[in-house]
Amino acid sequence: MTSTALLTDQYELTMLSAALRAGTAQRSCVFEVFARRLPDGRRYGVVAGTGRLLDALERFRFGPEEIDSLRTVVDQDTLAWLSDYRFRGEIDGYREGELYFPGSPILTVRGGFAEAVVLETLILSILNHDSAIASAAARMVSAAAGRPIIEMGGRRTHERAAVASARAAYLAGVDATSNLEAARTYRVPSAGTAAHAFTLSFAHPDGSDERAAFAAQVEALGVGTTLLVDTYDITTGVKNAIEVAGTSLGAVRIDSGDLGVLARQVRRQLDELGATGTKIVVSGDLDEYAIASLRAEPVDIYGVGTSLVTGSGSPTAGMVYKLVEVDGVPVAKRSSHKESHGGRKRAVRAARASGTIVEEILLRADAPADQAIPGTGGLDVAELQIPLVRGGDRVSGLPTLEQSRGHLAHGLVTLPWEGLGLSHGDPAVPTRYLTEPESR
Amino acid sequence: MTSTALLTDQYELTMLSAALRAGTAQRSCVFEVFARRLPDGRRYGVVAGTGRLLDALERFRFGPEEIDSLRTVVDQDTLAWLSDYRFRGEIDGYREGELYFPGSPILTVRGGFAEAVVLETLILSILNHDSAIASAAARMVSAAAGRPIIEMGGRRTHERAAVASARAAYLAGVDATSNLEAARTYRVPSAGTAAHAFTLSFAHPDGSDERAAFAAQVEALGVGTTLLVDTYDITTGVKNAIEVAGTSLGAVRIDSGDLGVLARQVRRQLDELGATGTKIVVSGDLDEYAIASLRAEPVDIYGVGTSLVTGSGSPTAGMVYKLVEVDGVPVAKRSSHKESHGGRKRAVRAARASGTIVEEILLRADAPADQAIPGTGGLDVAELQIPLVRGGDRVSGLPTLEQSRGHLAHGLVTLPWEGLGLSHGDPAVPTRYLTEPESR
Numbered sequence: 039m040t041s042t043a044l045l046t047d048q049y050e051l052t053m054l055s056a057a058l059r060a061g062t063a064q065r066s067c068v069f070e071v072f073a074r075r076l077p078d079g080r081r082y083g084v085v086a087g088t089g090r091l092l093d094a095l096e097r098f099r100f101g102p103e104e105i106d107s108l109r110t111v112v113d114q115d116t117l118a119w120l121s122d123y124r125f126r127g128e129i130d131g132y133r134e135g136e137l138y139f140p141g142s143p144i145l146t147v148r149g150g151f152a153e154a155v156v157l158e159t160l161i162l163s164i165l166n167h168d169s170a171i172a173s174a175a176a177r178m179v180s181a182a183a184g185r186p187i188i189e190m191g192g193r194r195t196h197e198r199a200a201v202a203s204a205r206a207a208y209l210a211g212v213d214a215t216s217n218l219e220a221a222r223t224y225r226v227p228s229a230g231t232a233a234h235a236f237t238l239s240f241a242h243p244d245g246s247d248e249r250a251a252f253a254a255q256v257e258a259l260g261v262g263t264t265l266l267v268d269t270y271d272i273t274t275g276v277k278n279a280i281e282v283a284g285t286s287l288g289a290v291r292i293d294s295g296d297l298g299v300l301a302r303q304v305r306r307q308l309d310e311l312g313a314t315g316t317k318i319v320v321s322g323d324l325d326e327y328a329i330a331s332l333r334a335e336p337v338d339i340y341g342v343g344t345s346l347v348t349g350s351g352s353p354t355a356g357m358v359y360k361l362v363e364v365d366g367v368p369v370a371k372r373s374s375h376k377e378s379h380g381g382r383k384r385a386v387r388a389a390r391a392s393g394t395i396v397e398e399i400l401l402r403a404d405a406p407a408d409q410a411i412p413g414t415g416g417l418d419v420a421e422l423q424i425p426l427v428r429g430g431d432r433v434s435g436l437p438t439l440e441q442s443r444g445h446l447a448h449g450l451v452t453l454p455w456e457g458l459g460l461s462h463g464d465p466a467v468p469t470r471y472l473t474e475p476e477s478r
Numbered sequence: 479m480t481s482t483a484l485l486t487d488q489y490e491l492t493m494l495s496a497a498l499r500a501g502t503a504q505r506s507c508v509f510e511v512f513a514r515r516l517p518d519g520r521r522y523g524v525v526a527g528t529g530r531l532l533d534a535l536e537r538f539r540f541g542p543e544e545i546d547s548l549r550t551v552v553d554q555d556t557l558a559w560l561s562d563y564r565f566r567g568e569i570d571g572y573r574e575g576e577l578y579f580p581g582s583p584i585l586t587v588r589g590g591f592a593e594a595v596v597l598e599t600l601i602l603s604i605l606n607h608d609s610a611i612a613s614a615a616a617r618m619v620s621a622a623a624g625r626p627i628i629e630m631g632g633r634r635t636h637e638r639a640a641v642a643s644a645r646a647a648y649l650a651g652v653d654a655t656s657n658l659e660a661a662r663t664y665r666v667p668s669a670g671t672a673a674h675a676f677t678l679s680f681a682h683p684d685g686s687d688e689r690a691a692f693a694a695q696v697e698a699l700g701v702g703t704t705l706l707v708d709t710y711d712i713t714t715g716v717k718n719a720i721e722v723a724g725t726s727l728g729a730v731r732i733d734s735g736d737l738g739v740l741a742r743q744v745r746r747q748l749d750e751l752g753a754t755g756t757k758i759v760v761s762g763d764l765d766e767y768a769i770a771s772l773r774a775e776p777v778d779i780y781g782v783g784t785s786l787v788t789g790s791g792s793p794t795a796g797m798v799y800k801l802v803e804v805d806g807v808p809v810a811k812r813s814s815h816k817e818s819h820g821g822r823k824r825a826v827r828a829a830r831a832s833g834t835i836v837e838e839i840l841l842r843a844d845a846p847a848d849q850a851i852p853g854t855g856g857l858d859v860a861e862l863q864i865p866l867v868r869g870g871d872r873v874s875g876l877p878t879l880e881q882s883r884g885h886l887a888h889g890l891v892t893l894p895w896e897g898l899g900l901s902h903g904d905p906a907v908p909t910r911y912l913t914e915p916e917s918r
Binding site for chain 2: 067113166217254
């Protein structure tokens, strides 16, 4: 069990050390995770990483090796406190796969100052990464309009981030991943085609031999396989593919060139050869805009790499972890440009009877649950946070990855129509604060 | 020992399976890692991740659990082959901390097709991530012009990518990291200040108490600590800081607002209070451009987060892993837009006597080492690749992280003056091919 305890910024432990000395370590605190804004003109964000976070929280323990490495960082009393550490507080949050907007309290952590402050980096790393990937992936899934997407970007990001990216992409509606660790750890369906290297490896001193490569692949993997036809000449590649595999060939992949033009040309050629059921997979620097631009072309499957695992221009969700309440008193930073709303919040989302959402409303957490919310007459109002951790333990029966995936698919349908547009703009719905901050 | 074997794309194993059946798995192959272009108008790239890659390569083993997870992916013969797998070939490459340019053969892997093809994803994930971070960090270090930078971006990237980012940033000349796991694993110096939450945690029903927070921090960490002065009002914060800590206070941190204006104002106030030795740390959405724009301001230390760990707009280095030679025959993909140069290459860099580099030259690997290179009369010519792995084992005596850091610091001085500019442009030196490709 690899400890996650050192995935932490040093200042959390030095603050802890100071709090222990000052006697404030046990003060009852509420921290909230939220994004001040959506990145780059996005209309919505997708919460992802909660499941991974709860796994990582269970492994957030300071064993002898971790303690040893901290001897020059904090004092003995702090080390003793860390040795005994396990989180014993409460966590509520948005479900994985929930939409979020600026200010949405995606996670609320309650506990003593010390036990809660040390989780800042772990919580933010996981939620910022996974939500960035899921938010980008959801746009790609929308752009693909029902055509499957295979995530194949592992090689373009950190080797472990690749695994988390595959999970977040699947959550967002991507159909499969090329990443075998994601298939093992999270049961994401895996898929794959072939690389140019495979075809090239059949070259010999007298020349290339694409047919031998195709024959070997079909022999090993069956005619349902996907042959990569653009190593040499695409037209010859398609001809070779069907001659070798027959008209039942599963698919051909095109990985370079003008994908729209080539898809049309290859579709025509496949149909003329009688391979009317052979699918066309396209890949090569696709993002949500490229996917959308191929909507009218005879493409069956998209392979997406770089743009997916790097959040399509927004590789981090920019969420922050802010102390909002101490011993029941709302608190907030006051200096310029980083205003925050003090006090623990409750979040609800108002929707029309049609299901279309209208606004996100943040209330004081101590407001009565049945209190009428001004301006929501005739609207359905749904609570957004669910209990995730109680007394330090994960709540049982939390949504599975598959359930969260379904939740997001449903959630996307509730967006106002302009919310699914790819163009830059304002958040799909506004966030309204009914919190009357009176922070210290 | 956590296996890295499943940090792999499925198609590598299915290609392996097909190669085993076709009898081509043992064909002698050369794969090269290179970037077709530098990202986004950059003038140079920095090779990073090689050390991490060699660690990960030692753990690239398919144990019983990995094999079990692959039973639906490949056949029995392939599983048996994987069970015995360890890389037994040769790897040469650019040193960590070496500059690179478009086409530079950053890594050359020689071995049987099967044993080399399965390493593609692991190699690219590590080099693409770490080189992207180091390349961005080096620009920030240049922009800081000698002032120290602390990397504090772990919360804005995947929790394990954060550790690798801290290492890559340190390699590139950043002085310290906030990440405790990077301090433990790679001995990167760690540093930290304090968060707004710490000051806020001293609030009580009658109001805030910044002085109590400062006093607690100084009590625990000494007067050399860095106090965060912008939770409420900066001028009051600075006043409180010096009243509580005295004029020997180590530093104050400003994390919001117009950092240039505030740095000047705070410097003046500190000097008037007699705290002439108290340093000013600034943070808050800094990137290389913001750092450069603060050059004339009285800033002592930069804290950099998001932009560093996300590669400042270029989160991946875009390197590819291409088969270039099979049984001594150069090979290359032929179809459009992704031309590559076949054949194993040697790389040298030509420099004037002053040390300023002039061009990167790629030669055929089988060209005699003492062969005169046209156009390099009067120039110093240095080989760029060093042996990294022989017979599957890491070569002993490879540069340490500290040595690689020194190598880069030296390398940056060899760039033509425009190469250190932050503006977008062409690579600092051209790449010249003397490889006469005759690929199949």
